[in-house]
Amino acid sequence: MIDSSLGSDELLALQRTAFLLGPAVAAGVLLLICRxxxxxxxSAMVAFLWQLPALLLLxxxxxxxxxxxxxxxxxxLLGLPIDVWxxxxxxxxxxAVFLSRWLSLPVIVAASIAIxxxxxxxxxxxxxxGPNWLVGDAMAMTLCLAPGxxxxxxxxxxxxxxxxxxxxxxxxxGYITLVIPLCVFSYLGRPLADLYRLPATAMDWxxxxxxxxxxxxxxxxxxxFARVGNGTPxxxxxxxxxxxxxxxxxxxNPMQIISAFFMxxxxxxxxxxxxxxxxxxxxxxxxxxxTWYNRVHIALAMPEAWSSYRASVKEWRLRWQxxxxxxxxxxxxxxxxxxxxxxxxxxxxxxxxxxxLTIRDGSRATFLRLTYRRPEDGxxxxxxxxxxxxxxxxxxxxxxxxxxxxxxxxxxxxxxLSLVAILVWRRTLQPAS
Amino acid sequence: xxxxxxxxxxxxxPAWRNRRSQILAAAAVAAAVLAIVLxxxxxxxxIDDVTLRIVFPTxxxxxxxxxxxPGTRVGRTARDLTVLGLCLAVFAGDLLPVxxxxxxxxxxxxxxxxxxxxxRGSSA
Numbered sequence: 001m002i003d004s005s006l007g008s009d010e011l012l013a014l015q016r017t018a019f020l021l022g023p024a025v026a027a028g029v030l031l032l033i034c035r036x037x038x039x040x041x042x043s044a045m046v047a048f049l050w051q052l053p054a055l056l057l058l059x060x061x062x063x064x065x066x067x068x069x070x071x072x073x074x075x076x077l078l079g080l081p082i083d084v085w086x087x088x089x090x091x092x093x094x095x096a097v098f099l100s101r102w103l104s105l106p107v108i109v110a111a112s113i114a115i116x117x118x119x120x121x122x123x124x125x126x127x128x129x130g131p132n133w134l135v136g137d138a139m140a141m142t143l144c145l146a147p148g149x150x151x152x153x154x155x156x157x158x159x160x161x162x163x164x165x166x167x168x169x170x171x172x173x174g175y176i177t178l179v180i181p182l183c184v185f186s187y188l189g190r191p192l193a194d195l196y197r198l199p200a201t202a203m204d205w206x207x208x209x210x211x212x213x214x215x216x217x218x219x220x221x222x223x224x225f226a227r228v229g230n231g232t233p234x235x236x237x238x239x240x241x242x243x244x245x246x247x248x249x250x251x252x253n254p255m256q257i258i259s260a261f262f263m264x265x266x267x268x269x270x271x272x273x274x275x276x277x278x279x280x281x282x283x284x285x286x287x288x289x290x291t292w293y294n295r296v297h298i299a300l301a302m303p304e305a306w307s308s309y310r311a312s313v314k315e316w317r318l319r320w321q322x323x324x325x326x327x328x329x330x331x332x333x334x335x336x337x338x339x340x341x342x343x344x345x346x347x348x349x350x351x352x353x354x355x356x357l358t359i360r361d362g363s364r365a366t367f368l369r370l371t372y373r374r375p376e377d378g379x380x381x382x383x384x385x386x387x388x389x390x391x392x393x394x395x396x397x398x399x400x401x402x403x404x405x406x407x408x409x410x411x412x413x414x415x416x417l418s419l420v421a422i423l424v425w426r427r428t429l430q431p432a433s
Numbered sequence: 434x435x436x437x438x439x440x441x442x443x444x445x446x447p448a449w450r451n452r453r454s455q456i457l458a459a460a461a462v463a464a465a466v467l468a469i470v471l472x473x474x475x476x477x478x479x480i481d482d483v484t485l486r487i488v489f490p491t492x493x494x495x496x497x498x499x500x501x502x503p504g505t506r507v508g509r510t511a512r513d514l515t516v517l518g519l520c521l522a523v524f525a526g527d528l529l530p531v532x533x534x535x536x537x538x539x540x541x542x543x544x545x546x547x548x549x550x551x552x553r554g555s556s557a
Binding site for chain 1: 440441443444445446447476477478479480481482484485488489492496505507530534535536537538540541543544545547
């Protein structure tokens with residue numbers, strides 16, 4: 001029983017302390033008990049990193065829908081106590097990940113729901129729940145805990161790089177569009193409306209366009225890491241080979257450039273010196289530390305591939321034409337919709353493409369879609385994705401179009417749509433031809 | 434090398450017996466004690482503030498001090514500077530977020546130190 005002589009402020013302070021130190025101590029104890037392998041430690045780290053933006057977004061939703069609110073005004077971010085935020089991220093990050101050695105993901109989620117149901121209504125003055133707080137709790141499990149644990153499991157077992165990369169895109173997107181700007185604006189006491197507003201001038205629209213283009217290229221680069229390199233942008237969970245295709249055929253550090261420039265764009269959009277400082281810090285990190293990291297780690301792990309690549313593609317220097325060292329093999333059907341398009345486009349396109357391309361006709365009995373192979377560089381794609389790979393042999397604008405065609409989910413939809421077109425053609429037009 | 438790249442093989446073991454780690458951890462604890470003394474007396478209602486600004490950074494510094502020794506000289510320098518930065522952070526007050534935002538400078542300094550120091554073997 002809590003001492004009734006404690007004032008509300010004192011009880012609140014003790015609760016906040018417990019919500020930070022409790023998870024921190026639990027994580028430390030589990031770390032000593034588990035003695036994790038490095039990959040398991042990385043999985044705990046990525047779960048923690050997932051929780052910070054996810055919990056902040058959850059808090060914004062909770063505030064908007066009145067699911068719950070937090071007491072206290074000191075050390076808060078838009079009403080979210082920073083100590084509770086960090087403690088919560090440790091609790092649902094490293095603590096939950098280490099516990100997953102003994103408990104399955106559904107059991108951890110069920111136990112977390114049970115703990116919330118039992119404790120949240122009696123956590124006053126720290127937490128005041130609203131009438132629909134259980135909806136918020138379900139959202140917390142869906143948005144924060146379950147994805148974090150899923151990401152951690154995929155990372156620990158080194159499976160499904162594409163899905164891991166998708167989580168990192170969402171997570172990093174949360175940092176650069178939510179966590180970092182909110183922290184900067186909250187610290188400087190500036191209204192959020194200076195950043196989160198509709199464009200008002202032509203310059204605003206230009207900045208929005210540039211920002212979206214940067215994000216687009218960043219996602220394309222991350223997808224390339226996953227698709228070709230079977231890894232992620234996280235330095236401790238990197239690709240298994242030197243990725244030289246996609247945006248990496250044009251610059252050596254697209255994601256780092258994009259993070260720094262995107263933050264600079266945000267700074268210009270919001271007219272914020274604070275965000276400009278963050279952009280500068282990103283640039284310093286990318287220029288000095290990330291360069292050193294690549295030199296020491298990647299260059300030692302894959303010396304020949306790395307030195308050959310870096311001799312042609314530089315950091316912070318965008319190429320107009322791609323670096324495509326390996327020979328590409330294109331196989332195309334002698335008839336059909338792909339052939340129809342090919343016969344009209346290839347004569348115009350081929351003059352603008354770089355690299356060695358070997359084209360051969362293949363019997364439709366042995367394959368269904370246009371095929372692009374570059375075995376030396378770990379690239380193989382079919383259908384629309386293969387067409388996009390061919391465009392990537394062209395100058396930067398063609399390559400950007402290619403990244404759009406291969407963009408996660410959009411590219412998949414295009415692939416399915418074109419397959420439907422082929423099947424329709426085969427059933428309707430083919431007998432007549 | 435690629436098999437374990439970029440991670441090492443084997444479980445993570447705290448470096449309890451490492452002299453450098455012990456010194457760094459002691460520095461973190463000493464900084465925390467000094468920061469609490471400088472802040473004293475404080476009311477119970479401020480315990481969360483003390484925890485967030487002093488105890489938690491110290492705990493981070495302590496854990497980092499005893500973390501497995503990084504495999505590169507830059508990594509070791511960055512670890513040492515980070516622990517020392519956390520020792521300073523307990524005195525930073527409202528400048529703590531600025532220190533956090535400036536963390537890439539610590540990493541940059543680690544690399545620069547490696548560049549200017551005479552090489553004793555490989556950097557890696």
